[in-house]
Amino acid sequence: MRSRIKKAEILKIIAHPVRIQILEELEKGVKCVSDFEESIEASQPNVSQHLGLLRRCGFIDYYMDGRLRCYFLVDPMVPDLLKILRKEYKDSLPAPACCPVTKKGTYPGNRRR
């Protein structure tokens, strides 16, 4: 059972436009840093920093191909999360059935008083 702190950390690491783009591209296959530099609007050191962060946190890894570092996805949670972010939700969740205004249902909270 993951702690809430851990859950928050996971989301926090992914929650950056450049890192999301990196992960989305790695979903499609292996990429080296210069591939990213073509598609991502960020400086080389900046991309490198994002890659480093994702790697230290275990989301991605790389192998060496000559002087290229070829990155690939490691964490299976990533595609699942990206998929949810892609999904278009049409409706809001149903409003609670226990609205005290209409006096229908019961309010579930334990309230002091």
Add this chain to the structure above:
Amino acid sequence: MRSRIKKAEILKIIAHPVRIQILEELEKGVKCVSDFEESIEASQPNVSQHLGLLRRCGFIDYYMDGRLRCYFLVDPMVPDLLKILRKEYKDSLPAPACCPVTKKGTYPGNRRR
């Protein structure tokens, strides 16, 4: 199609232990602020700030019950995200089949030169 900036914003808002706890509790049903104060290790103003943020971003909403504000989940993406965070993944993703070291497969990146 959501932009990457938007995707990052969504994750960033959720990516906080207290906000995750709020959302997890709202998954189970409506709660008023004083319910949260019992379960969450944070001051009343702090909880209120997190609730305000989640509300301004459209993840939750509330109805009034006398002087209580009863919060409930609105955004259907939230339970999906929380579910992924709960999931235990046993294995890493399969390592790429196109490793140039073994000379099997082809490296998919468009590389200059």
Add this chain to the structure above:
DNA sequence: TGCATATATTATTATATTATTATATAAGCG
């Protein structure tokens, strides 16, 4: 061996997030 290429690291600055403290609002009750 020395140069060019590919990528990383470090330091710095700018900006955003967070918790805390103090104060405000708003509703119901006596």
Add this chain to the structure above:
DNA sequence: CGCTTATATAATAATATAATAATATATGCA
């Protein structure tokens, strides 16, 4: 109406994150 309860807002201070600029490392090739 004034008090109490429930909750929010605002100001501040502490901390974390991010981008930039400058520099370093490491590999292959001539």
